[in-house]
Amino acid sequence: MARPATPPAEATPARRALTPSRYRLVGRRRETDDTFTLRLTPIDQPLAAARPGQFHMLTAFGIGEAAISVSGLASPAVDHTVRAVGAVTRALCGLPIGGVVGVRGPFGTHWATEELDGSDVVVIAGGIGLAPLREAVRALIAREGGGGGRLSVVVGARAPDQLLYEEDLWRWREAGAHVRATVDSAPPGWTGAVGLVTTLLDAVPFDPARAAALVCGPEVMIRVVAAALVDRGVAASAIRVSLERNMQCGGGLCGHCQLGPLLLCRDGPVVPYGGRVARLLQERER
Amino acid sequence: MDVRPSRPPADDWAVLDPQGIDRLIGALGRRGYRTLGPVVRDGAITLAEIAGVADLPAGWRDAQDPGRYRLERTESPAFFAWAVGPHSAKAQVLPPRDRVWRASAGAGGVEIAEAGVDAPPTALVGIRPCDVAGLGVLDRVLGAAGAADPAYLRRRAQTFVVVAECGSPAATCFCTSMGTGPDARSGFDLALTELVDGGGHRFLSRSATGAGAALLRAVGGASATTIDRRSRDGVLGDAAARIRRRLDRDGLPALLERNLEHPRWDEVADRCLACGNCTMVCPTCFCTSVEDTTDLTGASQRERRWASCYEVGHSYIHGGPVRPSTRARYRQWLTHKLGTWHDQFGESGCVGCGRCVTWCPVGIDLCEEVDAIRRADGATAARPAPGGS
Ligand SMILES: Cc1cc2nc3c(=O)[nH]c(=O)nc-3n(C[C@H](O)[C@H](O)[C@H](O)COP(=O)(O)OP(=O)(O)OC[C@H]3O[C@@H](n4cnc5c(N)ncnc54)[C@H](O)[C@@H]3O)c2cc1C
Ligand code: SF4
Numbered sequence: 001m002a003r004p005a006t007p008p009a010e011a012t013p014a015r016r017a018l019t020p021s022r023y024r025l026v027g028r029r030r031e032t033d034d035t036f037t038l039r040l041t042p043i044d045q046p047l048a049a050a051r052p053g054q055f056h057m058l059t060a061f062g063i064g065e066a067a068i069s070v071s072g073l074a075s076p077a078v079d080h081t082v083r084a085v086g087a088v089t090r091a092l093c094g095l096p097i098g099g100v101v102g103v104r105g106p107f108g109t110h111w112a113t114e115e116l117d118g119s120d121v122v123v124i125a126g127g128i129g130l131a132p133l134r135e136a137v138r139a140l141i142a143r144e145g146g147g148g149g150r151l152s153v154v155v156g157a158r159a160p161d162q163l164l165y166e167e168d169l170w171r172w173r174e175a176g177a178h179v180r181a182t183v184d185s186a187p188p189g190w191t192g193a194v195g196l197v198t199t200l201l202d203a204v205p206f207d208p209a210r211a212a213a214l215v216c217g218p219e220v221m222i223r224v225v226a227a228a229l230v231d232r233g234v235a236a237s238a239i240r241v242s243l244e245r246n247m248q249c250g251g252g253l254c255g256h257c258q259l260g261p262l263l264l265c266r267d268g269p270v271v272p273y274g275g276r277v278a279r280l281l282q283e284r285e286r
Numbered sequence: 287m288d289v290r291p292s293r294p295p296a297d298d299w300a301v302l303d304p305q306g307i308d309r310l311i312g313a314l315g316r317r318g319y320r321t322l323g324p325v326v327r328d329g330a331i332t333l334a335e336i337a338g339v340a341d342l343p344a345g346w347r348d349a350q351d352p353g354r355y356r357l358e359r360t361e362s363p364a365f366f367a368w369a370v371g372p373h374s375a376k377a378q379v380l381p382p383r384d385r386v387w388r389a390s391a392g393a394g395g396v397e398i399a400e401a402g403v404d405a406p407p408t409a410l411v412g413i414r415p416c417d418v419a420g421l422g423v424l425d426r427v428l429g430a431a432g433a434a435d436p437a438y439l440r441r442r443a444q445t446f447v448v449v450a451e452c453g454s455p456a457a458t459c460f461c462t463s464m465g466t467g468p469d470a471r472s473g474f475d476l477a478l479t480e481l482v483d484g485g486g487h488r489f490l491s492r493s494a495t496g497a498g499a500a501l502l503r504a505v506g507g508a509s510a511t512t513i514d515r516r517s518r519d520g521v522l523g524d525a526a527a528r529i530r531r532r533l534d535r536d537g538l539p540a541l542l543e544r545n546l547e548h549p550r551w552d553e554v555a556d557r558c559l560a561c562g563n564c565t566m567v568c569p570t571c572f573c574t575s576v577e578d579t580t581d582l583t584g585a586s587q588r589e590r591r592w593a594s595c596y597e598v599g600h601s602y603i604h605g606g607p608v609r610p611s612t613r614a615r616y617r618q619w620l621t622h623k624l625g626t627w628h629d630q631f632g633e634s635g636c637v638g639c640g641r642c643v644t645w646c647p648v649g650i651d652l653c654e655e656v657d658a659i660r661r662a663d664g665a666t667a668a669r670p671a672p673g674g675s
């Protein structure tokens with residue numbers, strides 16, 4: 001711990017971890033009334049490639065920063081699907097094409113789909129929860145030929161016009177995945193299911209003994225789905241869930257993203273259900 | 287518990303008289319250090335710039351109890367006859383407010399300029415062993431390999447530590463339970479033990495780094511005698527024996543983890559004001575929030591500031607806070623500090639300085655809260671089932 005009395009001549013870029021890189025908005029696609037997929041390309045040195053399930057901290061300059069999952073990887077371009085719910089996410093969704101977004105990351109754990117060869121995989125998403133799962137499904141489809149396991153995708157949304165990535169859903173179905181959608185309430189003409197995503201667990205094929213599940217959505221949904229999967233005989237350790245908490249830094253420095261023993265930006269957002277996580281989700285923090 | 291002070295080899299020791307301490311402070315200044323030490327200000331001993339021993343709080347001691355801090359006069363000429371003030375070393379390595387970057391409209395649309403790190407070489411003179419331990423805890427959180435905050439590392443590398451071992455613990459101190467005091471073990475450049483006895487007013491000094499040794503040589507002291515070293519053993523042994531407050535750490539993380547529904551959380555929530563004082567005075571609470579602002583030129587900047595898990599917004603996600611109740615927030619504080627810190631960083635987040643006990647406006651005492659949970663281990667409060675709220 002010997003320390004010099006004089007500071008080093010010039011500091012290395014001291015704030016790299018906390019300072020965003022500049023990306024340009026090159027494409028915006030409307031997914032629903034309040035949700036947009038934003039395509040960004042690097043202006044500066046590109047950041048390291050994200051893995052499916054990881055997230056970036058996106059800055060709307062002058063407004064603030066939000067944690068947003070990677071929903072598409074077309075290196076060096078990267079897609080994020082953003083639901084405009086507040087100041088930052090509204091500013092991101094409203095940015096004109098050509099505008100500059102600040103990006104930090106990628107942060108956190110990923111879905112580790114490469115470990116799932118041979119498993120029947122059930123992907124279950126609620127609402128915007130499909131965004132962090134989209135690249136995982138794409139990776140699992142690519143596996144389909146050699147992997148041996150079956151792939152099912154179960155999505156839930158408030159209403160049919162709230163479903164994300166309809167074209168992808170069709171494409172995944174054509175590629176052999178079992179795709180089912182359900183909505184909370186349906187207008188006339190909807191031929192899909194109505195009700196909770198758990199009702200569709202019996203409509204997709206998987207052998208609980210060799211199944212893995214990837215789950216993302218509102219926390220109540222995650223809790224109910226994980227419990228239903230365990231009821232059907234899926235091992236809690238084979239269920240991976242992606243959890244959300246307040247995040248101010250993304251890198252284990254700010255303390256906001258704690259869930260009991262976990263710092264979710266570092267130990268999550270993707271964590272195995274089972275053991276401590278199952279208990280933490282049952283306890284609730286209220 | 288072993289209350290014998292740790293004892294480094296004899297040849298590192300020197301004895302300084304009060305003028306020697308004055309020379310030490312002067313030498314730090316001449317070497318370019320901004321020198322901070324204990325100073326009486328606003329009725330408390332705070333950490334502020336010092337120029338010599340005349341600035342030190344000679345003739346003062348502190349009286350501390352849950353929810354109470356008072357300075358009192360003493361006849362002793364000692365500079366360090368008090369325990370701890372409200373300021374830990376934290377603010378020197380993690381400023382309460384700090385600019386991170388500034389962005390302005392430029393050719394590429396937006397130009398980002400990282401804020402420079404304001405990190406003058408800083409000497410902390412007379413901080414306590416528990417605060418040195420606190421810096422070590424922060425090192426494991428903010429300086430962890432691969433995940434370090436560069437600004438923290440920069441400021442930390444610029445910090446020179448002169449620790450004053452404790453001869454006058456307060457009633458709120460429990461460093462003996464946490465293994466952090468009253469003697470200093472590691473993490474300092476120089477350690478001083480103040481002795482006031484038949485041998486006069488003097489400071490047994492030892493260095494732990496090359497920089498510390500060089501400074502001690504430059505200041506020039508007498509060599510230490512066996513009597514001086516025995517006096518130190520006596521002072522620190524007495525101090526350890528006078529620390530009566532205990533935090534029972536036996537199986538503590540597991541105790542807390544299995545008692546998340548204990549009725550004591552409701553009882554403490556009835557008293558807790560959720561003011562966050564305990565987190566502000568804590569030497570290890572590291573939580574921060576960022577805030578972006580714009581000025582009239584259209585430029586924006588991001589600032590990072592201290593945050594506390596007692597703020598409702600600390601756990602805010604779209605739809606509302608995860609911990610809306612005071613019960614949930616007090617529980618987060620206590621279980622993080624004493625329990626889940628072990629999971630996250632491999633040790634306790636508490637160094638036993640007792641500040642949270644002293645500076646709590648209603649005198650909530652974490653040792654007592656732990657004892658209450660332990661006494662009724664496994665008790666549960668009647669609560670609505672999960673999902674029922
Ligand atoms: C790992 C992770 C991945 C996410 N992925 C996506 C995604 O792919 N698409 C998407 O639309 N949303 C995602 N979110 C949620 C998104 O981060 C929040 O909706 C967003 O932060 C809300 O900010 P806001 O200012 O627009 O909204 P508001 O609700 O108005 O927020 C107001 C203030 O509350 C605070 N706040 C609210 N939520 C959060 C939060 N989660 N973290 C920190 N501060 C918060 C902020 O200080 C904000 O300024 C993700 C969240 C996490 C943790
Ligand atoms: S106790 Fe609270 S304020 Fe302190 S580090 Fe933990 S979460 Fe942050």
Ligand code: FES
Nearest residue numbers: 250254255257265
């Ligand atoms: S988001 Fe800051 S510690 Fe996890």
